[in-house]
Amino acid sequence: MNPRRLFLILTPYLWLLVFFLIPFVIVLKISLSDYAISIPPYTPTFDLSAGWEGFKSFLSALDTENFTFLATDALYYTAYLSSLKIAFIATVLTLLVAYPIAYGMAQAPDEWRPTLMMLVILPFWTSFLIRVYSWIGILSNEGFLNQFLLWLGVIDTPLIILNTQAAVYVGIVYTYLPFMILPIYSALEKLDGSLIEAAEDLGCSKIQAFWLVTFPLSRPGVIAGCFLVFIPTLGEFVIPSLLGGSSTLMIGKVLYEEFFSNRDWPVASAVAVVLLLILIIPIVLFQRNEQKQREAN
Amino acid sequence: MAQPANRPVFAPWTDPNEKPLIQFKNVTKKFGEFVAIDDMTLDIYRREFFALLGPSGCGKTTLMRMLAGFEAPSEGKILLDGVDIAPIPPNKRATNMMFQSYALFPHLSVWDNIAFGLHRSDMPKDQISARVEEMLRLVKLEKFAKRKPHQISGGQRQRVALARSLAKAPKLLLLDEPLGALDKKLRQDTQFELMDIQEKTGTTFVIVTHDQEEAMTVASRVAVMDHGKMIQVDTPDRIYETPNSVYVADFIGDVNLIEGKASAPKDGKVSIAWAEGQPEIVAETGETIAPGTTVHFAIRPEKVAISVDKPKDRANVLEGTVSDIAYLGNISTYKVEVAGGQMIKTQVANDRRIARRDITWDDKVWLSFTDTAGVVLTS
Numbered sequence: 001m002n003p004r005r006l007f008l009i010l011t012p013y014l015w016l017l018v019f020f021l022i023p024f025v026i027v028l029k030i031s032l033s034d035y036a037i038s039i040p041p042y043t044p045t046f047d048l049s050a051g052w053e054g055f056k057s058f059l060s061a062l063d064t065e066n067f068t069f070l071a072t073d074a075l076y077y078t079a080y081l082s083s084l085k086i087a088f089i090a091t092v093l094t095l096l097v098a099y100p101i102a103y104g105m106a107q108a109p110d111e112w113r114p115t116l117m118m119l120v121i122l123p124f125w126t127s128f129l130i131r132v133y134s135w136i137g138i139l140s141n142e143g144f145l146n147q148f149l150l151w152l153g154v155i156d157t158p159l160i161i162l163n164t165q166a167a168v169y170v171g172i173v174y175t176y177l178p179f180m181i182l183p184i185y186s187a188l189e190k191l192d193g194s195l196i197e198a199a200e201d202l203g204c205s206k207i208q209a210f211w212l213v214t215f216p217l218s219r220p221g222v223i224a225g226c227f228l229v230f231i232p233t234l235g236e237f238v239i240p241s242l243l244g245g246s247s248t249l250m251i252g253k254v255l256y257e258e259f260f261s262n263r264d265w266p267v268a269s270a271v272a273v274v275l276l277l278i279l280i281i282p283i284v285l286f287q288r289n290e291q292k293q294r295e296a297n
Numbered sequence: 298m299a300q301p302a303n304r305p306v307f308a309p310w311t312d313p314n315e316k317p318l319i320q321f322k323n324v325t326k327k328f329g330e331f332v333a334i335d336d337m338t339l340d341i342y343r344r345e346f347f348a349l350l351g352p353s354g355c356g357k358t359t360l361m362r363m364l365a366g367f368e369a370p371s372e373g374k375i376l377l378d379g380v381d382i383a384p385i386p387p388n389k390r391a392t393n394m395m396f397q398s399y400a401l402f403p404h405l406s407v408w409d410n411i412a413f414g415l416h417r418s419d420m421p422k423d424q425i426s427a428r429v430e431e432m433l434r435l436v437k438l439e440k441f442a443k444r445k446p447h448q449i450s451g452g453q454r455q456r457v458a459l460a461r462s463l464a465k466a467p468k469l470l471l472l473d474e475p476l477g478a479l480d481k482k483l484r485q486d487t488q489f490e491l492m493d494i495q496e497k498t499g500t501t502f503v504i505v506t507h508d509q510e511e512a513m514t515v516a517s518r519v520a521v522m523d524h525g526k527m528i529q530v531d532t533p534d535r536i537y538e539t540p541n542s543v544y545v546a547d548f549i550g551d552v553n554l555i556e557g558k559a560s561a562p563k564d565g566k567v568s569i570a571w572a573e574g575q576p577e578i579v580a581e582t583g584e585t586i587a588p589g590t591t592v593h594f595a596i597r598p599e600k601v602a603i604s605v606d607k608p609k610d611r612a613n614v615l616e617g618t619v620s621d622i623a624y625l626g627n628i629s630t631y632k633v634e635v636a637g638g639q640m641i642k643t644q645v646a647n648d649r650r651i652a653r654r655d656i657t658w659d660d661k662v663w664l665s666f667t668d669t670a671g672v673v674l675t676s
Contacts, residue, residue, distance in 0.1 A: 197367055198400035200387045202465070203417030212413075216404045 024276070031269035032062040042266050066270035076254065076271065080278065083251040086165065086240075087233040090172040094229050095222065097173055098180035102221075103214075105181070106188035117185075120178050132171055132242050139167050139243070163245025171239040176232070180225035187221025188214070220293045227286035234282075235275055251275055307517060308532075309342035316379070318343045318469065318501050319364065324373035326359055326525075333359040335525035336373070346495050346502045348516035350509055350548075356525040357505045361471050364503065365394045377469065388417070393467040397474040399458035401446040407457050408433075408442040414465045432460040435494060452483050459491075463498060472504040476511060488514045509549050513537065521545050537597070542676045546595040551630075553596050553641050559673065561588040567673060569594050572637040579612050582673040596671030601643040603631055604663050605655060611665035617641065619660045624651065631656065633664055 029046075036043040044061040047054050070076045105116045123131060138144045139162040146158040161167050191214060199209035237252030244250070251271065258268035309315040317340035326334040333356045341347045349357040362368045363375060366387030374381050382390060393414070401410050411432050415425045433439045436456035441449055446457065455475065462470055475491070476484045492515050495502050506512050512519045513533040520530040521544075529541045540546035543554060555578065557571030567586055568577040571594070578594055586592065608614060617635035624647075631643050641664055647654075656662060 192398060192400065194396045194398050194400040195402060197365075197387070198394070198396055198402075199413070201365055201392075201394045202414030202461070203388045205388055208417070213402060217402075 027269045027272055029062070030265050031066055031267075031273050032064065033266045034061075034063075034065070035264050035266055040265065041263055066266050067274070069267065070270055070274060076251075076274075079249050079251045079254045080274070082249045083234050083236075084278075086168060086172075086248075086250060087230050087236075090169055090176075090233050091226050091230045093169055094173045094176055094180045095226060098177055098225065099184055099222070101177075102181045102184035102188055102218075105185050106191070113189075120181050124178070128175065129238065132175070132239055135167070135171055135174065135243060136162060139170065162243065163247065165244065165248055167243040167245075168240050168248050168250075171243045172229075172233055172236065175239065176229040179228040183224040183228065184218055184221040187218040191217055220289060223289045224286070227282055227289070231279055231282055231286070234279060307344070309345070310340065310518065315342060317341060318345075318378060319503075320374075320376040320379075321360075322374045322376065324363070324370045324375060326356070326363060326368060327371045332525050334363075334370070337525070337527060339520065339527060339530065341501065341503060343501055344499055346492065346504070346515055346517045348512035348519045349503065349505045349522060350512040350519055351507065351522035352548075353507060355522045357507075357522050358473060359525075360522075361394070361473055361503065361505050364469065365392055365471055366390050391468040392471060393462040393465055393469075394471040394473065395458050395462040395475050397477055399446075399454050399478075401454055401457055401461070403446055405445075406442065407438060407444050407446070407449065410446070410457055411461045411464050413461065418465060428464060432464050435463070435497070436460045451478055452487065455479060455487065459494070463494070463500065466498070467500065469501045469503065472502060474505055474507070476506075476508075484511070485514075491515055513549070521548060523548075539672055540595065540674070543593050543595070543674050546593075546672070546674060551598050551642060551644075553598060553601065555594040555596075555639060555641075557592060557594060559586045559588065559590050559592045562586055566668060567592075569673070572635075572639065575636045576614070578671075579668045580671055580673050581669050584673070584675060586673070586675060590675060593674040594671050595674055596666060598630060598642040598644040599628075600666055600670040601641060602665045603633065603643045603645060603656065604665070605660070607663045608665045612668035613666050615641070615664045617662060617664055619656060619658055619662055622656075622658065629654075631662075633662060635664065 030042055033042040033044060035041065044058050046058055050057075101120075105113060105120075108116055136143070140146075141158040141160065141162070143162070145161070146155075149155045150158065161170075195213050195217070196209050199213045200206070204212060235252045235255075236250060237256050240248045240250040241253050241256070244253075255268055255271045255275070258264055258271060262268075319339075319341040321337050321339040324334055324337045325332065335356075337360070349360060351357050359368060363370055364377075364382075366382070366385065369383060375383065377391065402413065405413065408429055412425055412429045415428055420428070429442075430439075433442055436459055438453060438456055438460065441453060441457075446454055449457070455478070459475070462472075472491075476487055479487060488511060491502075495515075502515075504512070504515060513536075516533060518530060519533050519536050521528045521536065523544060529536060529545045531539075536545065536549055540549065546552045547554065555569070555571050557569035557578065560568045560570070560577075562582060562585060565581055565583070566579055567582050568579050569592060570577050580594060602608070602611070607616075615635045617633040619631055620634045620640070621632035623630040623632075626647070628644050628646050631645065633641050633643060635641055643664060
């Protein structure tokens with residue numbers, strides 16, 4: 001193999017090694033350590049100067065105590081389960097909002113499409129944090145939404161939306177909508193219009209043609225979009241802590257508090273390692289979906 | 298078994314008692330300002346294999362899409378079995394279409410593609426599978442039932458598309474450039490297969506094509522279209538032998554067109570003066586032509602004989618020089634320059650080996666044809 005080719009192949013692996021594998025090994029190591037009042041706040045620390053004997057005693061000091069702790073304390077697994085539930089429901093909601101938008105975009109005249117695409121991507125031009133903060137202004141008791149509904153006379157007392165799970169769903173759907181729209185749109189855009197005509201010609205009503213032809217053929221896009229929303233939502237921290245208040249339990253928030261409030265790095269690391277293991281399953285499924293799609297083409 | 302002596306010729310369009318399956322009555326279709334179909338009246342009969350032939354953009358596909366229900370006429374009526382089909386949506390019409398791109402559902406197997414339309418009807422489940430089997434046998438694809446469309450060849454996909462559109466036993470099958478994506482050899486085989494299937498199923502076929510050979514091969518009648526109008530609707534042989542216009546003569550096959558001034562017809566024959574000092578061309582015509590009218594004399598290359606010696610008993614004899622010879626294997630085309638630089642093509646079957654050909658480049662030759670070999674065209 002010539003060196004140029006080798007370099008090309010090695011570059012991504014090197015990248016993964018430096019920015020993924022090494023940090024992960026460090027986190028894994030901390031998760032196997034014990035809490036200590038010191039700097040850094042865990043023990044043992046790795047000491048090169050102690051030589052081989054030092055390394056052996058370092059290894060023997062590592063244990064899986066923190067993971068056992070996660071299993072015994074109900075807080076953690078309820079947080080994981082609640083995260084999974086919220087991520088799942090939020091993904092379904094995002095899909096329900098995104099599909100009609102993507103469908104409309106794919107049906108739009110050719111000359112409109114770049115503009116529509118632009119509008120979908122436009123929110124990314126503003127900081128994510130500012131966009132989530134502005135939802136506080138919309139959803140709070142004195143917020144725009146309540147004022148508007150009061151003005152319309154639909155309600156007499158302000159609705160309590162902020163600091164509930166509903167606000168978390170609003171925030172997640174809003175934030176991750178483009179990640180759902182774009183893959184579905186790209187699947188629908190490729191769809192050959194004569195397939196729909198063929199379905200109608202063979203006796204389908206327009207609705208049947210949608211469910212029997214359009215939807216199945218956009219499924220790779222739907223699956224890709226669902227993973228792109230589900231995976232980051234599962235570990236989401238900013239949205240639940242800003243919009244969800246104290247009532248919303250999500251593992252990202254638990255992780256944050258463990259790390260910064262409790263300063264218990266080993267337990268926080270254990271939480272992170274388990275989160276990663278949970279995420280690996282959908283990521284592997286996602287990869288497989290992509291692979292299948294490539295083969296089909 | 299011997300064939301009955303008087304085999305009935307299939308020609309329902311000549312029978313005044315026969316009711317057409319499809320009637321176009323003064324149909325016009327406009328897309329904005331563009332007139333795709335211009336005041337068209339046309340009858341298509343049961344069991345016909347009807348070809349719509351024309352260059353791209355002539356309106357043939359629009360015509361077909363109106364039959365399928367994807368377009369509605371701007372003016373006029375289309376009747377199927379005497380019923381106006383304008384208010385009937387595509388999914389309720391007794392027509393099925395085979396799409397140019399085949400439009401097979403990529404997520405369904407061959408079997409499910411063929412069964413797709415049947416599942417939408419109220420046919421019982423067990424009959425559906427019997428019908429699908431029957432269709433698979435018809436197009437010889439029994440072994441491929443489980444495959445997905447991307448796992449079979451182009452020719453097989455074409456047959457799946459045909460089977461799918463025939464499965465519901467439509468009154469009318471529409472074929473939109475069905476063989477366009479196949480290579481030449483496969484296309485020729487498939488043409489005969491199509492004719493076979495059409496005969497077996499007794500379905501009325503309307504085929505859209507821009508390939509005149511294909512139209513001539515498969516069709517019982519050919520409609521030559523241009524700019525949204527029917528130029529000529531006739532059987533393939535009549536389209537070829539007696540085109541009604543220069544456009545049709547030129548569009549179908551190879552033709553020699555000679556422009557000249559006609560004399561008044563005498564005994565059904567006109568003389569056409571086409572070049573100074575040259576004998577006038579004598580041709581039969583059924584039309585009454587005013588003397589001095591500019592006409593085109595159209596004659597097919599294979600109806601012009603070429604010889605080294607001057608033939609004696611032919612009505613028309615022209616002298617010329619061979620300027621080009623094209624050898625096509627079974628036939629050769631000679632391009633002969635006659636007076637005034639007029640080129641006349643002639644086709645001769647190569648019934649001898651090429652080494653024994655007695656005519657070559659720059660030879661003086663005689664071209665001859667009878668007075669019934671060509672047609673006189675006034676438009």
